[in-house]
Structure formats: structure tokens, C-alpha cells
Amino acid sequence: MKYFSHCIIIFLAVLLNACQKEYDPLPANQISISNEQIILNPNGDAPLTASISLTTSEQTKISLRVVGKNGAESDILKDFDDVNTVHSIPVLGLYPDYNNTVEINFKNASGIIIGTKTYSVKTAVLPPDIFPAITINTKQPGIEPGLTLVSYFGQSLTSSVPQYPFMFDAFGDIRWYFDFRNSAALNNLFYDVGMERLQNGDLYFGNTNSGTIYEADMQGKIIDTWPLPGYIFHHNVQEKANGNFLVTVGKENASTVEDYIVEVDRQSKQIIRTWDLHQSLQYNRRTLSNDPVDWIHVNAVIYDASDSSIIISGRVQGLIKLDQNNNVVWIMGCHAGWGVAGNGTDLNQYLLQPLDKNNQPITDNSILNGNTNSPDFEWNWYQHAPMLKPDGHIMLFDNGGDNRNFSGSGQYSRAVEYNIDKNNKTVRQVWEYGKERGAETYSSIVSDVDFLNDDNHVIFSSGAVNNTTTYGKVVEVDYTTQAVLFEATITPPKALYGITFHRTERMSLYP
Secondary structure, three states: HHHHHHHHHHHHHHHHHHHHHOOOOOOOOOEEEEEEEEEOHHHHHHOOEEEEEEEEEEEEEEEEEEOOOOOOOHHHEOOOOEEEEEEEEEEOOOOOHHHHHHHHEOOOOOOOEEEEEEEEEEEEOOOOOOOOOEEEEEEEEOOOOOOEEEEOEEEOOOOOOOOOEEEEEEOEEEEEOOOOOOOOOOOOOOOOOOOOEEEOOEEEEEEEOEEEEEEEEOOOOOOEEEOOOOOEEEEEEEOOOOOOEEEEEOOOOOOOOOOOOEEEEEOOEEEEEEEEHHHHHHOOOOOOOOOOOOOEEEEEEEOOOOOOEEEEEEOOOOEEOOOOOOOOEEEEEEEOOEEOOOOOOEHHEEOOOEEEEOOOEEOOHHHHOOOOOOOOOOOOOOEEEEOOOOOOOOOEEEOOOOHHHHHOOOOOEEEEEEEEOOOOOEEEEEEEOOOOHHHHHHHOOOOOOEOOOOOEEEEEEEEEEEEEEEEHHHHHHHEOOOOOOEEEEEEEOOOOOOOOOOEEEEEEEOO
């Protein structure tokens, strides 16, 4: 009996030891690490980035964590797929003026951790008198993951260039920015609408002061450039699915501005198509502006792959779809004042007919011409940032300008969605948000709206609110309930033209 009890004790001890081996923390590194080097801001233009280079004794792949100040939700995580012994690891998402902790796990090809290492990376303070105060007004569970990229217009108290795009996290901490003051190519950067992400993960933007389109990686390295000979860049550059660029431009030495679109071939860098808006549209229409120079003020261009057309936002004319040969497909905006295009075409035939919520035509001329609104429908006024939703609807930022309904009484801005039937030339308003916010989110110029398809959320960004103070608002709402899930107020020390930002994007730091 004693022998049997002794055997049981031994068996339990072995079992306990096995369980401990299964759940105990990992043993010491099973690899050796050498040739370690940390370089802060490796390209000189992205101060909250670093590069960690090292060599491992075995083939490994890297899993990185920048430890956040506010728990796991503020961590920056990245798994790299390359398996190698020599590693150059880009580190993004550092805090300014902080001893950042960067944890690296080394995994074998099967994904099993075989080593760990922690590094400390000390960063400098933000440049003084440039970056804004960021207040998080609302933060609910379930917001779209990622950081908010702000194409910032705030500026130094002594200089308006270069511009400083930055990204902040859900807690209001700046975790990334570009500082091109020491860049020979971009120390005069004026990107206008701002930066967006290419399909390959890099950022792209234009510079009005150099007349060039740029591609840069997240550490500030310029990857490629595309000049625009004979034209002046302004506002917006948009990547097509085939990699080419659509660009809003003006013609050099012309008497008018901001009234051409060009397509640039990604590979050859040649301009392969031009849309002359003097020909397709009506130069002398002065319904929303009396300016004979900036008569249309194109602030955006997007591509519609469904019919190989482009959609342009002419701030003081309306939203217009053009085919590849510069012919008008439809015009969305109040009907007042339309006549004959530069090529002799009567543009009234392309005006969209608004429908009420029962799909019945609205025939009241005061509504058609924009003097009053229907309970079911309002025209777009001085709009910005049109986008195509996956269902083909158009969503845009309806600024209201300073002359909504030709009265100036509508001091509100909206994110608004329209369903356009191009064959029947009708338009129906199907969704809106922002009117109820009034002056709090009213931005007569600039601004952005994005539909986040994965979560069915909308980000409504008012970039130039001048309501006692100058600030910008970033508001994330649930599309179905319109509940506010996230809201941030961005208050610059100084704003160029009263603008805090032109656009924002929610995105991950790592592509």
C-alpha cells in the first residue's frame, strides 16, 4: 500500500511539472541578438518614428508593440511577415517627449515565439506653437480602429510653411507627424486638401508651391514624384485603381484658375488626358459667385469605375459628372442660372431632378432653384469631399457656405447622402447628419466626410469652425442610429485662413 501511494505521489508530481511547463512563462531567449542599432527619425522628416536594426542567430520574423500610455487600446501593434536573420524594423507611433517602450517578439517560421527584447526610445518635444490642443469630447466602445490623420492647416506663429500633417489616437495623443522644415524638396509644402494613402500603403499628396505630386513612406522618405508641366497643382490628387492619378489643376499663365483636370500616367509620368472645364461647363454662370477668375473653384475629383467617368466638386457651381471626353453626364446643384457651356451645349438638359421620399418629382420652382428646401430634400451648397459608397450612392460634406438658399440663414453643415439615377437623371436624398448640430459643427469652407463600410460608421469632419474660437471637429457616428461614438475638438494656436484642417482620414499607422 505504501508502495502504491508513493507511485501516485510520483505520478502527480510529474503531471504537475508537465502542467507548469505548458503554462509557465517562456524561458530565456533561445536565440542570440547582435548588431543592434536604434535610429530615431531615420529620414529626418518624421520625428515620432524610429528604425531598429539587428541580427538574430536564427531565421526569425518580427512582432512589434509600441506600448501605449492608456492600456492595450493605445498600443501600436505590427506583425512583419519576412523571415530573416538581418532585420531593419520601422517603428511608428511613438509619443513625443517620452521614453517609449518598444517590445519585440522574435518568432520562428511557424509563428512560435523564441525570443523577446525590449527597447527604450526617447523622443523630443513637439515643435512649439504649431500643434493643436486635442480634446476628446466623446469616446464610446466600438469606434473604427486606427488613428486619425489630420491634414492640418495650423501653422507656426512665424511661418505658414511647411504644412504639418499629424495623426492622433483615440485618447488625443499625437503619435506621428511630418516635419519638412529641413527638406530641400518640401520645406515649402502646401498640400491644400492634404494627404491620403496609396494602395501600396505609402502616402501621396501634391505641393502647390512646386507643382509636383509626391509619394512618401511613413518615415518621410520620398519614394517618387510626378511633375505637372504647364499646370499648377491645387486642392486634390486622387489615385485610380490602375495606379494613375487624377489631379485638379489650373493652367499656367491663364486668366482663370482651378478649372482643369488632368490624368497622369503612373509609370510614364506623362499627362495622358485633360478635361477643360471652360468647354464642358458655363464660365459666365455667376449664381453662387461673382468671381470671374476663380469661377468654379474645383476642390475635389473622384473616379467612378462603373462608367469610367469622373465626378468633380466645383465649390461655386455644383457637383458634376463628366465622361472621358469631357462631356457632361449630370449636374447636381440648384437649377438657377444654368445656360450654355463653352462648347455650345445647353446644360439644362443635364440638371438632376430631385425626388421626395416617395420617389415623386419635386416640382416647386423655389426648391428647384434653391430658394427654399423640401422636408425631404436639400441641395448641396459649396460642397467638399464627395465620395462613392459601395452601393453607388454619393456622400459629401455640404458646407452651406455663407449663402445657403441665397439668404445666408442656414448656418449649418451636413454630411449628406444622395442616390442618383443617371439614366433618368434623378436625385433623392437618403441620409444626413449635422444639421441638428448647428453652429457647433458649421464650416463654411474645406471639410470632409468618410463612410466606413466595415463598421457602418460615418466620420463627419468640420475643418474650419469659427464659433467664438477657431477649431475643427472630428465626429464619428453610427450610420443607422446616428449616435455619436467619437468626437474630438482640435484647436490650433494659429489657423491659416481660419482653417484648422482640410480633411481627415481614419487609418492604421502601418499599412
